[in-house]
Amino acid sequence: MQFVQTKKGATLEAIIYPLLIIIIMWSIFLVDRYYSMDLYKYGVKPSTVEGLKGILFMPLIHGQKDFSHIINNSIPIFIFLSALIYFYREIAFYVVLFIWIGGGFLLWYMAANTQSYHIGMSGVIYGLFGFLFTSGMLRRYLPLQAISLFVAFLYGSMIWGVFPTEPGISWEGHLLGLAVGVIVAIAFRKKGPKAPKYRYEIEEELGIEPPDLEGEWLERRKRWEEQVKKQQENKREKEQNQSNLNNIQVTYHYTKKEDEENNTDKSKAD
Template sequence: MKQQNQFDQSFGKSIFPGALLLIVIWILFWADSLFLFPFFKLGVLPTELSGLKGILLMPLVHSSENFNHIFNNSIPIFLLTTLLFYFYKEIALRVLVFSWIFTGLGVWLFAANRGAYHIGMSGVIYSLVAFLFTSGTLRKYRPLQALSLFIVFVYGSLIWGILPISPRISWEGHFMGFIVGIILGFIYRKQGPQRPKYIYEIEKELGIEPPDLEGQYWQKVQEEEEKRAEEESALKIIYHIKNQDKEKPNSDK
């Protein structure tokens, strides 16, 4: 019962970041539909100073003219952030923040300036997918390896999104997010959940030599044999010889 309560509390906390992101992006989506303000200009415009603000704001903005854009991003970002904060709670916030910032920065630095703004959460989604897969593979910890397989099964087809298939899709954002996620997986491979160590691994790290039980057994056998040999060599046999040639008594009279 206690473990169940701990699971409920931990899982409940893990849901919060994803739920908060959903609330924000949907509020901005409806605001974009209701007001005349050009929200798309909050995105990244590569190599332009005016586009720098998009590094922080790009993931929050979605096209009000394309409902599928925000709908297709909502479920993945909620699921992936929940998995991130549940399995990697110690480093989850750092991974999310760095995925957010460096994906946008990569787009601003390296994407071609075609006069179009890059908007949407998909770059962060690609980064989280790449991180969860890379991190789970490197750690060699079964629960996280299972999570990696789940990510591949559900989101494996996203790999095609890093290719320039359509001019209306920010493949640069997908590609940058994917690269950032892999790099973060390597950087944080020693932090967060780790495979439980065996006793001999801990002793090796501490410089403690494990006992040589087999050697101790044969040493004891050898000592017992040597002791037995010493006892046998110390045994003395003393012979007493009686003279049987004494004169027999004469019975003749």
């Protein structure tokens, strides 16, 4: 099974798969409730051979006495699984698989054998919670960090579920599921979505010498300064030439009109 992108995109996948899980959960619950099949025996019974089958079936089985158990698990599993598939499509199946199997096995192996069965999707929910929060912090990618903060804000109070505060609550399943989710997030930190790289980072990986932007800027600045200096010199030269023209003294040599007339009359008399 692999999550692949459809023509309608990741949004469709992020809705279909969580709904499918919830439909299976509710179908099993209703059959167990109205036909009294005692399916709790398919849960995890720690450190017993018969309890091994619960590693696979435990998340799908819920208490038949009332609806509160399955309702409380339906909403968060839809939200967390949708977020996982939408943002981590490439690794979503493997993340769920490791949390599902890993959390169940650790519960079977490490929890105290009190002759009781552990059932419910809450272990997987805690695992997804741990994965989404931890993975977003590790990847340093803004959309995934936003999901981490959203998960913490919406279901941060879940952390109290890892302590033995209420009887009949599988706090071991919560704690171990959360631990597996964190471990899976660390193990898959280099797989799946990544922050987009800048051009210089890609060039460094390809061994491309980046352009000397500082050198180019200094060269352009030098040419600009030379051009400004030349313009200033031309301006000063022009002003100097104009000043020299203004300082030239012109001497006019001419004959007065009276003298010119006398010379003319004298010529006639001769």
